[in-house]
Amino acid sequence: MSEGKPKKARKDSQSKSLPVPVPVPKWPFLFCNILFLALAGWLGMQIKGAVEPWQIGCIMAAVVFGALFAAAPFFWEYRAEAKAVEVAQLTTVAKEVNKMELVAKQMVECTGNWTQAQEASSQSVAAAKDIAEQIGTDAKEFTESMAALNDSKLKTLELEVDKLKRAEREWGLIVIGQLDLVYRLKESAILSGKEQFIETMTTFQNQCRDIARRVGLTAYEADAGSAFNPEEHQLADVDAKPGKNAKVGTTKLPGFKLQGQLIRKAVVTLTD
Numbered sequence: 442m443s444e445g446k447p448k449k450a451r452k453d454s455q456s457k458s459l460p461v462p463v464p465v466p467k468w469p470f471l472f473c474n475i476l477f478l479a480l481a482g483w484l485g486m487q488i489k490g491a492v493e494p495w496q497i498g499c500i501m502a503a504v505v506f507g508a509l510f511a512a513a514p515f516f517w518e519y520r521a522e523a524k525a526v527e528v529a530q531l532t533t534v535a536k537e538v539n540k541m542e543l544v545a546k547q548m549v550e551c552t553g554n555w556t557q558a559q560e561a562s563s564q565s566v567a568a569a570k571d572i573a574e575q576i577g578t579d580a581k582e583f584t585e586s587m588a589a590l591n592d593s594k595l596k597t598l599e600l601e602v603d604k605l606k607r608a609e610r611e612w613g614l615i616v617i618g619q620l621d622l623v624y625r626l627k628e629s630a631i632l633s634g635k636e637q638f639i640e641t642m643t644t645f646q647n648q649c650r651d652i653a654r655r656v657g658l659t660a661y662e663a664d665a666g667s668a669f670n671p672e673e674h675q676l677a678d679v680d681a682k683p684g685k686n687a688k689v690g691t692t693k694l695p696g697f698k699l700q701g702q703l704i705r706k707a708v709v710t711l712t713d
Contacts (some may be wrong), residue, residue, distance in 0.1 A: 467514040477507030613699045616653055622659060622692055623649050657700040662692045663707045673704040688712045 488496055518547035623646045630642040649662050663674055669687040676683065677693050689709045695709030 470510045470514045473510040474507045477510065477554065480667045481507065500680045551702045610704065613658055613697070613704050617697050619647075619706060620653060620697075624695060633687055654711055658704075659693040659698050661698070661707065662695045665689060665691060666712070669709070669711065672705070673706055674709050677708050677710060681711075683711055 465554075481500045484496065484500050486505065623642075626641075627642040627646050630638045633639075653660070667689050669683045669689055673685070673696060674689065688711060690712040691710050692707055693710060694708040696703070697705045
């Protein structure tokens with residue numbers, strides 16, 4: 442059932458696409474057919490004796506002519522339909538040719554548009570390449586300028602750091618000079634033998650060293666009898682050279698470290 446409907450629809454579409462042929466009137470041919478058949482019958486009834494060949498020929502001729510007249514309208518109708526189908530096919534072919542010409546025209550237009558698009562794309566690629574080269578050049582110049590600026594800033598910062606370090610060292614030496622004075626005052630108090638004076642100077646020295654310690658300046662003294670360390674100790678007599686097993690006697694001036702770095706060695710004397 443499902444297959445019969447599409448076939449029927451296909452036949453209907455084909456019949457609609459074909460032109461309607463001109464109908465051929467059949468009654469004249471059928472009338473002639475009846476006449477010839479009646480003539481053949483009449484001739485047959487007129488034979489009384491033996492059948493002669495010419496009689497058979499006349500009867501056969503009448504039958505043949507009757508058959509021809511009976512088939513003639515169908516033949517002419519079939520021929521007209523075939524001609525109509527041929528004309529319809531030629532019309533369809535002509536339409537398809539026109540469509541092909543239209544498609545060819547569209548293809549030519551598409552080819553032209555594609556050529557224009559390709560040219561525009563080439564121009565865009567060239568423009569993008571120029572922009573990329575310009576960006577690369579600008580980036581290189583910017584990098585070089587930033588490098589030069591960074592070098593200049595770095596040199597400036599290094600110079601400032603050196604200045605600060607020198608200023609810090611000079612400040613440390615000034616504070617060390619003041620602490621040396623306090624240390625000598627304490628030693629003088631010890632030599633005087635006055636307990637109150639000694640206690641006062643000891644407290645004053647500790648307070649001064651505590652203030653210096655807050656800014657990173659620390660003092661240290663060499664222990665009496667400890668081994669002489671040239672990395673941390675120095676002799677009061679610059680020309681003197683300590684022996685291999687030299688021992689520290691007394692501390693003349695304490696050593697100092699600024700931010701953990703040795704800024705002055707402790708000045709000591711050696712035991713005999």
